Amino acid sequence: MIEIPKPTLGRLPLYYRALVAANEGGIEILSSAELGENAGVDSAQVRKDLTYFGQFGRPGVGYNVVNLLAELERILGLKNPNEAVLIGAGRLGMAICNYPGFSRYGLKIVAMFDVDPAKIGEKLDGLEVFSLEKLERIVGKLGSQIGIITTPAPSAQQVANKLVAAGVRAIWNFAPVNLKVPPSIILRNEDLAVGLATLSHYLSGKK
Amino acid sequence: MIEIPKPTLGRLPLYYRALVAANEGGIEILSSAELGENAGVDSAQVRKDLTYFGQFGRPGVGYNVVNLLAELERILGLKNPNEAVLIGAGRLGMAICNYPGFSRYGLKIVAMFDVDPAKIGEKLDGLEVFSLEKLERIVGKLGSQIGIITTPAPSAQQVANKLVAAGVRAIWNFAPVNLKVPPSIILRNEDLAVGLATLSHYLSGKK
DNA sequence: TAGATTGTTAATCGATTAACAATC
DNA sequence: TAGATTGTTAATCGATTAACAATC
The missing domain is CATH 1.10.10.10 (Winged helix-like DNA-binding domain superfamily/Winged helix DNA-binding domain)
Structure with a gap:
C-alpha cells in the first residue's frame, strides 16, 4: 500500500x-x-x-x-462519521460544535464535558454537558474514537491522559500546549499561534 | 536575504x-x-x-x-503587536477574541463587525461591534493591517473584498471557502476540515 | 583535559512541478 | 480526424535528518 x-x-x-x-x-x-x-x-x-x-x-x-x-x-469517510467527545464547553468548544456542516465533514460530537458546575447537566445546543469525572465511563460506553480538547492549556495534558485511559484512538487538540501521548495515539494539534506567526512574519517582511 | x-x-x-x-x-x-x-x-x-x-x-x-x-x-514581533479587525461576531469570532494570551502572541483585535442588528452597537468583551457598512471607514481610520474573517462561508468572499478595498495587507480566514484576493494580499486559511480529513484518514487506516 | 553540545555541511527524503504519451 | 485533457514518469525543488569539526 x-x-x-x-x-x-x-x-x-x-x-x-x-x-x-x-x-x-x-x-x-x-x-x-x-x-x-x-x-x-x-x-x-x-x-x-x-x-x-x-x-x-x-x-x-x-x-x-x-x-x-x-x-x-x-x-x-463522510458516510460513516467518526464519533467524538469534546472536553471544554467554553466559547471555542461551542464554536467547534457549531462548525458549519461539521457532520457533513464526517464528525459527530456525541457528548461534552466540563469542570464548571454551572455547565454540568445543562444542555448546550442539544448536547448534555457531563462532569469530567464521568469521561472515562461515558467514553467507554459510547466507544468514542476521538477526543477533542478545547480546555485551557494548563488542563489539557490531564484531559489527554484521561482520554487515553478511556480508550480513544485519536486526539484533536486545540489547547496551545505540547501534549505527550503514547505513540499509538493519533494526535493532531490545531494551533492558532502557528498561523499567526506565519502571518506576522510576512507582514513585517514585505514592507 | x-x-x-x-x-x-x-x-x-x-x-x-x-x-x-x-x-x-x-x-x-x-x-x-x-x-x-x-x-x-x-x-x-x-x-x-x-x-x-x-x-x-x-x-x-x-x-x-x-x-x-x-x-x-x-x-x-511580540513587542509590537499587529492590530486586527474581526468580522463575524459569532461563537468562533468570540472564541478567537478570547484566545488565551493572544495579545501575548502579537495580535491585538481593535474592532469587531457584524451584520446582525442585535449585535451592532453592543460591547462584547469590551469591544464594540460595528455595522459591516462601517468597515472600510473604520479600517481606514485605524490603519489596521489584518482582517480576520469568522463569518459564515457564503459571506466570506464579500467581506474579503471589503477588507481589500479598505486597505488591509493580510487576511486570516476561518471560513471554509477558497477566497480570491489579489496576490499582494497575504492570505492564511485556518481550515478545520483539513485537520479533520487527516485525522479520519489515519483512524480508518490503522485498524 | 575530557565531555558535551553547538552550528553547519552533506546526504537523504518527500513533495511539487513539468512534460508528454495515451486516450477520449 | 483534430483538439483537449488525463494519468504518469522524470526533473526539480525544498525540508529534514545525519554527521562532525569547532567550541565551550
Missing part, C-alpha cells in the same frame, strides 16, 4: 468543497484546471493527488462532478 | 512556549535536545531552525533561556 502524502490529504476537503459548489451550480464536468482554480491548487497537483486513490477522469474530457464527489465522500 | 522555510516559522511559537514554561520553572539553560523534547521537535531541527535567525547557543553548553526568549520575542 502506497503512503498518501499528508499535504494531499489536506487538499481533499478543498476539492470536495469545490465539487459541492460546482454540483450546486449545475456543472457536470470539471477539468483538473477548473477544479484546481476553485480549490486554489495547481492543476498538475490536482491530477497527482487524485491518482493516489484511483483513476477518476477521462482524458480529453475531465472529471464527472457527481462521480468524483461520491469518490471523495468515500475516501474521506 | 535567505528565505525562511514556512515550517520553521510555524515551529517558532512552539519553541517560544517551551521556553516560557522553562523560564517559569526556573530553568536557565536548555540544550537543543531538551528544548526539542518540550516542543515536540527533533533536536537537529531545533538547531537548524534557530540558525536562520542567528547564533544563540554556546557549544558544549546550550541555550540561555532568558536570552533565547528575548530573541524569539523580537523575531516573532
Whole structure:
C-alpha cells in the first residue's frame, strides 16, 4: 500500500468543497484546471493527488462532478462519521460544535464535558454537558474514537491522559500546549499561534 | 536575504512556549535536545531552525533561556503587536477574541463587525461591534493591517473584498471557502476540515 | 583535559512541478 | 480526424535528518 502524502490529504476537503459548489451550480464536468482554480491548487497537483486513490477522469474530457464527489465522500469517510467527545464547553468548544456542516465533514460530537458546575447537566445546543469525572465511563460506553480538547492549556495534558485511559484512538487538540501521548495515539494539534506567526512574519517582511 | 522555510516559522511559537514554561520553572539553560523534547521537535531541527535567525547557543553548553526568549520575542514581533479587525461576531469570532494570551502572541483585535442588528452597537468583551457598512471607514481610520474573517462561508468572499478595498495587507480566514484576493494580499486559511480529513484518514487506516 | 553540545555541511527524503504519451 | 485533457514518469525543488569539526 502506497503512503498518501499528508499535504494531499489536506487538499481533499478543498476539492470536495469545490465539487459541492460546482454540483450546486449545475456543472457536470470539471477539468483538473477548473477544479484546481476553485480549490486554489495547481492543476498538475490536482491530477497527482487524485491518482493516489484511483483513476477518476477521462482524458480529453475531465472529471464527472457527481462521480468524483461520491469518490471523495468515500475516501474521506463522510458516510460513516467518526464519533467524538469534546472536553471544554467554553466559547471555542461551542464554536467547534457549531462548525458549519461539521457532520457533513464526517464528525459527530456525541457528548461534552466540563469542570464548571454551572455547565454540568445543562444542555448546550442539544448536547448534555457531563462532569469530567464521568469521561472515562461515558467514553467507554459510547466507544468514542476521538477526543477533542478545547480546555485551557494548563488542563489539557490531564484531559489527554484521561482520554487515553478511556480508550480513544485519536486526539484533536486545540489547547496551545505540547501534549505527550503514547505513540499509538493519533494526535493532531490545531494551533492558532502557528498561523499567526506565519502571518506576522510576512507582514513585517514585505514592507 | 535567505528565505525562511514556512515550517520553521510555524515551529517558532512552539519553541517560544517551551521556553516560557522553562523560564517559569526556573530553568536557565536548555540544550537543543531538551528544548526539542518540550516542543515536540527533533533536536537537529531545533538547531537548524534557530540558525536562520542567528547564533544563540554556546557549544558544549546550550541555550540561555532568558536570552533565547528575548530573541524569539523580537523575531516573532511580540513587542509590537499587529492590530486586527474581526468580522463575524459569532461563537468562533468570540472564541478567537478570547484566545488565551493572544495579545501575548502579537495580535491585538481593535474592532469587531457584524451584520446582525442585535449585535451592532453592543460591547462584547469590551469591544464594540460595528455595522459591516462601517468597515472600510473604520479600517481606514485605524490603519489596521489584518482582517480576520469568522463569518459564515457564503459571506466570506464579500467581506474579503471589503477588507481589500479598505486597505488591509493580510487576511486570516476561518471560513471554509477558497477566497480570491489579489496576490499582494497575504492570505492564511485556518481550515478545520483539513485537520479533520487527516485525522479520519489515519483512524480508518490503522485498524 | 575530557565531555558535551553547538552550528553547519552533506546526504537523504518527500513533495511539487513539468512534460508528454495515451486516450477520449 | 483534430483538439483537449488525463494519468504518469522524470526533473526539480525544498525540508529534514545525519554527521562532525569547532567550541565551550
